Amino acid sequence: MHAEIVVTGTELLLGEIDDTNSTMMARMLRDIGLDLHYKSTVGDNRERMAAVLNIALDRTDIVLVSGGLGPTVDDVTREAVSDATGRPLVFRQDLLDQIAARFASFGRQMTENNRRQAYIPEGAMAVENPVGTAPAFIVEDLRGTIACLPGVPRELEYLMTQRVIPYLKERMGEAWVIKAKILRTCVIGESQIDTLIGDLMTGGNPTVGLAAHSGQVDVRITAKAPDEAGADRLIEPLEAELRARLGNVIYGEGTQSLEEVVARLLTERGMMLALADSVTQGEVAGRLGDTPHAHVLASEAHAEGVLTISIADGLESGGAAGEPQAMTEYLATRARADVGASLGLAMFGTIRRGDERPLVYLALSDGHQVVTRSYPFGGEDKLTRRWISIRALDLVRRYLIGALDEETS
DSSP: OEEEEEEEOHHHHTTSSOOOHHHHHHHHHHHTTOEEEEEEEEOSOHHHHHHHHHHHHHHOSEEEEESOOSSSTTOOHHHHHHHHHTOOEEEOHHHHHHHHHHHHHTTOOOOGGGGGGGEEETTOEEEOOTTSSOOEEEEEOSSOEEEEEOSSHHHHHHHIIIIIHHHHHHHHOSOOEEEEEEEEEESSOHHHHHHHHGGGGGOSSSEEEEEEETTEEEEEEEEEESSHHHHHHHHHHHHHHHHHHHGGGEEEETTOOHHHHHHHHHHHTTOOEEEEESSSTTHHHHHHHTSTTOOBOSTTSBBSSEEEEOHHHHHHTOTTTTOHHHHHHHHHHHHHHHHTOSEEEEEEEOOOOTTOOOOEEEEEEOSSOEEEEEESOOOSSHHHHHHHHHHHHHHHHHHHHTOGGGOOO
16 A cells, blocks of 8 residues: 645745644654655645545555645635545535634634635545644545644644554554664765665665765665564665675764764764864864764864864965965964874865866874875855865864775765
8 A cells, every 4th residue: 555645825835934844744644654756735725635645545545635724715625525526515514513613612613714624525524623623524535535634743744653553554454563764974976886886776675765965975785574673674684784885984873964973073082172173164173063973163163072273374374375285285284283183184175266176175184194185176155165165074073084095986
């Protein structure tokens, strides 16, 4: 059995609000092992909504609809379901009584247009809504089942949890669970990962998928089993193979961020990191400062595990003026020594001149050695700063885990 989510509302198509309802429903379906194959969004138009529902009924078993059950003229979900299933709308006095009771509990008078909410398709199962005024309903049609729920997130969550999920579990019979595990990688491209693990992405259960972000790629393992322990058993050998192939480009899992991993490693080793930064506008310090392990008090003030210095200090000293790589190495050494930190990290970039391709230099000093890297990108845009900050954080991470020799290009 598989499902489709249909979210209604012209405001969604106009980008006025974010669709959080389908995310909520998708996670609930995943938790009971019900496969979600499609998700659609349609505006408040009766004909188009009916067309979407007809498509959904022709290709899926369970259609979950969010929104359009209110009392106003543009709330047309009831009519659209009626059109799609060929079931006329019928008045239910018991539903009107429930709506009136809800208004009375608020100390308000029900208006005449609320009577529209007491109409549902003939033969539909009414689902009482004790946390709102819009009754929900379920239609079991020959082509499939449609469950219609309010679009108010609080009401939707309650009815999904208390009414719809138990109904679906009963329909499914044996309980299942779908579990996903995320392995987080950085400084490696999606195409490179595909080359390394592409053959593992063709399986049926468990499955492997990729989600690319700026400078980072998530590798997702998804397994379906009767229980969570069974899903874990399916995931375990595949995860081991993925880790063997990808190695230390995997920096964490789940929701871990790269800066959280770096800050934790520094804390575990009792080390302080000093920063000299002329290219990311303080992004590296800011990212580390937002973690539970380190807090930057000011852009040039000390922190727990992180210390920053002004780049001007190094420039004014003369350092190795005119040689960007030497200047970067000097700044890393100076940053570490000036504040007595364990490590000094410097980020320094050349200025674009004409058609010249800029270089960004990173240097990491521990007092005994200076590790230097250069990358042919630069600029003032946010994406460039993010790429540089990821490279810089990963350089520190690899130093701390002893994996500098395994860096990817």
